[in-house]
Amino acid sequence: MTGFGNGHGADIGAGAVDDRHVATTGIKGATGRQLSRLRLSGLALVVALGGVLAIPSSPAAPPGLGAAAQAQTFPAFRQALAEGVSDNSALAAFYRETDFAPVWTGAEHEARRSALVSALSRAAEHGLPEARYDLPGLLAAFHAVESERDRGFAEALASRTFLQFARDISSGVLEPQAVISQIVRELPRPDATRLMHDFAAAEPVSFIRNLAPSSPEYVRLFRAKRDLEATIARGGWGPRVSGTLRPGQSGGSVVTLRNRLIAMGYLPRIATASYDAAMQQAVQRFQIAHGLEPDGIANQATVAALNVEPQERLRSVIVALERERWLNIPRGDRHIWVNLADFTSRIVDNDQVTFETISIIGQQAGDRQTPEFSDHMTYLEINPDWTIPRSLLGGRWGAIAAGRYQLIDARGNIVPASAIDFSRYTPRTLPFNVRQPPGPTNPLGRVKFMFPNPYAIYLHDTPERGLFRNRVRMFSAGCVRLNDPEDFAYELLSRQVDDPVTYYQTILRSGRQTRVFLDDPVPVHLVYRTAFTSVTGELNFRNDAYGRDARLYDALRQAGVPMQLAGL
Numbered sequence: 001m002t003g004f005g006n007g008h009g010a011d012i013g014a015g016a017v018d019d020r021h022v023a024t025t026g027i028k029g030a031t032g033r034q035l036s037r038l039r040l041s042g043l044a045l046v047v048a049l050g051g052v053l054a055i056p057s058s059p060a061a062p063p064g065l066g067a068a069a070q071a072q073t074f075p076a077f078r079q080a081l082a083e084g085v086s087d088n089s090a091l092a093a094f095y096r097e098t099d100f101a102p103v104w105t106g107a108e109h110e111a112r113r114s115a116l117v118s119a120l121s122r123a124a125e126h127g128l129p130e131a132r133y134d135l136p137g138l139l140a141a142f143h144a145v146e147s148e149r150d151r152g153f154a155e156a157l158a159s160r161t162f163l164q165f166a167r168d169i170s171s172g173v174l175e176p177q178a179v180i181s182q183i184v185r186e187l188p189r190p191d192a193t194r195l196m197h198d199f200a201a202a203e204p205v206s207f208i209r210n211l212a213p214s215s216p217e218y219v220r221l222f223r224a225k226r227d228l229e230a231t232i233a234r235g236g237w238g239p240r241v242s243g244t245l246r247p248g249q250s251g252g253s254v255v256t257l258r259n260r261l262i263a264m265g266y267l268p269r270i271a272t273a274s275y276d277a278a279m280q281q282a283v284q285r286f287q288i289a290h291g292l293e294p295d296g297i298a299n300q301a302t303v304a305a306l307n308v309e310p311q312e313r314l315r316s317v318i319v320a321l322e323r324e325r326w327l328n329i330p331r332g333d334r335h336i337w338v339n340l341a342d343f344t345s346r347i348v349d350n351d352q353v354t355f356e357t358i359s360i361i362g363q364q365a366g367d368r369q370t371p372e373f374s375d376h377m378t379y380l381e382i383n384p385d386w387t388i389p390r391s392l393l394g395g396r397w398g399a400i401a402a403g404r405y406q407l408i409d410a411r412g413n414i415v416p417a418s419a420i421d422f423s424r425y426t427p428r429t430l431p432f433n434v435r436q437p438p439g440p441t442n443p444l445g446r447v448k449f450m451f452p453n454p455y456a457i458y459l460h461d462t463p464e465r466g467l468f469r470n471r472v473r474m475f476s477a478g479c480v481r482l483n484d485p486e487d488f489a490y491e492l493l494s495r496q497v498d499d500p501v502t503y504y505q506t507i508l509r510s511g512r513q514t515r516v517f518l519d520d521p522v523p524v525h526l527v528y529r530t531a532f533t534s535v536t537g538e539l540n541f542r543n544d545a546y547g548r549d550a551r552l553y554d555a556l557r558q559a560g561v562p563m564q565l566a567g568l
Contacts, residue, residue, distance in 0.1 A: 077102070077148040077155075084156020090192030091159055097193075103200050104158035105142075105151045113142065115204035116162055126212065127225065127318040128168050129560030133161050162199070163192050170211045172325040179555045180548050182371040183528075184455065188329050213328040216351055220533040221321050228314040237263040240307040245298040250274040257298055260306055261286065289540045291342065293471070305541075316531035316541060318563075319549045322556060323529065329374070332523035336377060338459070338480055340370050340528045341542045341549075343473045345459060345482055347491055347522075351535055355491045360462070360473040360481035361545075367391070369546055370478050372528050375451040376521040380489055382507045382514045383438040384448045384460070392477065393427035393434060400434055407432040438513050446508060447485050449492075451524045459524075461485035474545060480526070492518065 078100045085091035095101075104112055117139065123130040138161055141154040170190055176183040199207050212218065231237065241257045254275050261267035267282035280296035287294040290305045298306070337346045340361045347355040362370035388396060388405065399405060403417035409432055425431070436442055445461025455478070462481040467473060475481075482488055486504065493500035496519040507514045530542045530549050544550055557563050 074148040074151075077152040080149040080152025081155050082152075084153050085159065088160060088163075088192075091156070091163065091196070094159075094193045094196040097197075098200070102151070102155050103196070104162075105145065105155045112204045113158070115208050116158065116165075118205075119208045120161070120165060123165065123169070124562045125226070126169060126222065127321045127556070127561055128165075129173060129556075130562060131560045132168070133165050159196065163195065166190060166195055166208075166211050167192075168325075170213070170325065170328055172322055173559050173561065174322065174552065174555055176326060176372075176552070179551055182366075182369050182546075183548070184371050184373045185326050186373075187326055213324055215324060215327070215331070216535070217533060218321065218324045220537050220539075221317055221324060221531070223537070224531070224533065224539045225314065225317045225321065228310050228317060231263075231310045232314065236310055241298065241303050244300060244303065245275055247275050247277070247280045247296060254279075257283075257306070264306075289538060291471070291540070291542045308541075313531070313539075313541060315553050315563075316544075316549060317539075318556065318561065319552050320529055320531040322552065323527065327374070327525065327527070331525060334520075335523040335525060336459075338524070338526045339532065339542075340372070340480075340526065341530045341545055342532070342540075343471075345480060345488070347488070353535075355488060357482050357484040357488060358468055358473070359459075359483065360467055360475050362476050362478040363474050364546065368477050370476070370480060370526065371455050371457060372526050373453065373455070373457075374523060374525045375453050377449055377451040377492075377518065377524050378521045379515050379517040380447055380449045380492065382447050382489075382504065382516065383511055384442065384444045384446075385438055385513055386436040386442050386444050388434045388436065389456070389477065390428060393430070396434070397422070397427060406435040406437060408435050438511065445481075445485065447489055447504075449482075449485075449488070457526070459485075459488075472543075472545065492522065495520070 081095060081100055081102075082092070085095060103109065104116070117135065120130070120133045120135045120138070123133060138157060141150075141157050145151050145154055167190060171188045175187075176185060238259050239256050241253065241260055243253055245253060245257055250273050255273050257275070258267065258270070258272065258279060261279065261282045262269055264286070266286050267279065270278065272279070283298055283302065284294040284296045286292075286306065287296075287302055290302075292302055292305060331348075334347065334349050337348050338344070338359065339346075343359050343361060345357055345359045346353045362368045387408075393400070396405065400407070401417060401420075401422045405417075407415040407417060407420065409415050415432060420432075422430075441463060443462065443464075445463055448458055448460035450458050457479055459480045459482055464475075464481075467475050467481075468483045489504055490500040493503060493516070497503045507516070528546065528548055530544050532540050534540065
């Protein structure tokens with residue numbers, strides 16, 4: 001059975017529930033709970049509900065009359081439809097533009113109804129709030145059509161339900177900035193009027209299937225969600241591991257470790273009770289997938305990660321699916337992917353990582369956290385200066401007064417500090433920008449990478465090299481610091497300069513502040529993923545450093561996303 005995510009895999013949305021009561025009694029004999037649990041294909045659902053989707057034509061309809069003409073012939077249908085969409089300007093516009101022709105409720109529209117019902121019956125598989133779409137109510141409306149007025153209201157309800165589902169699956173259930181202010185991402189919300197026109201002209205099953213994100217990551221996360229749910233249904237990964245375990249040990253605790261690694265898929269089925277080389281390699285694979293030091297020792301941090309239950313991992317995947325819907329946009333064949341939760345920055349070409357460096361992100365304090373958004377990198381600046389943010393001036397007030405920084409007036413001129421009476425000003429009221437010239441102690445280091453944005457966030461070098469030795473790296477005032485900025489620059493310049501190393505180093509040695517514009521701006525995506533996959537499908541997890549995913553999970557639960565298997 002094909003799913004309705006996209007063309008990347010036939011098992012997206014796969015699954016079915018056999019509800020014999022619904023199949024034998026039809027909608028009138030089924031409870032709302034039974035209907036809400038349906039997981040049948042469109043065709044099977046029609047059979048199970050005794051043909052409830054086969055809405056009959058009005059007996060007054062002249063033979064061969066077109067849909068638009070029928071709408072004109074039956075003023076009760078038109079009036080009821082107009083009432084049903086009156087508070088939705090996009091739908092009202094669509095039906096005005098089509099002379100109130102039905103999309104869902106004609107006798108010829110059974111395939112559309114079936115495609116929509118099939119998609120709604122499987123919405124929970126995508127981590128969507130199935131109750132929001134009220135499939136039992138929609139089916140009841142279809143079943144209750146006995147007049148043209150009934151038909152008009154059913155038509156309006158079907159369109160409203162379709163638009164809500166299409167919006168949610170294509171661009172997300174939540175308005176993220178309403179939950180977390182640092183998520184300043186512009187969501188790819190579909191134009192509802194255009195969406196209705198496109199759907200009316202399309203093959204319904206494939207159109208609805210292609211509403212979900214087309215990214216390979218969405219498909220891989222979808223499969224990960226399904227696999228975790230199956231694991232939970234089987235009882236989880238078995239007993240928890242205790243203590244610190246090392247290669248060479250044996251005994252009951254090692255057997256528990258072995259069994260949990262087997263259940264998680266990191267170790268093939270083996271009978272050994274010893275912490276041998278195979279088990280050490282399995283522990284290393286686990287550590288890599290969870291952002292831990294891959295030393296092959298089941299130490300305290302590793303055991304803590306091993307003991308996280310699949311229900312909690314499922315929560316991370318549900319949030320990751322929602323986050324992926326927010327990014328349902330072309331990402332660029334080449335793009336920069338900064339995963340704040342992973343403390344990494346990558347250059348990605350056609351879904352393959354071609355360069356990667358560890359990174360430092362903003363501090364945990366709310367006003368220092370790095371925001372999430374997408375933009376385009378347009379240039380890099382070699383030998384940058386640094387304009388000190390107002391929020392940081394207070395700690396440098398004495399150095400500013402002593403003339404260790406440059407004061408820049410509104411015309412860009414340098415003003416001597418000796419000419420200023422600093423007693424008249426505070427850091428907030430000082431009428432100058434404060435600048436630190438290029439140099440070895442400049443906080444931006446030797447190069448910064450610019451994608452001009454309202455948040456003054458960019459990627460850059462840093463002279464504080466020792467901070468990269470930490471595994472949790474939240475030290476900046478919001479910008480992202482790169483451990484290998486010059487190699488990052490070489491890779492970016494390699495597409496427009498024959499010898500990027502010599503080109504870059506020549507500018508660097510000159511000491512001159514120099515902007516180098518990219519011939520082709522590169523999309524930059526600052527994301528926050530505690531659950532993500534590799535291109536070969538391995539599932540990775542990271543800690544929720546900013547606590548954002550916990551808040552998003554709560555918001556999804558409040559929005560109605562079913563969380564039974566996730567432990568709630």
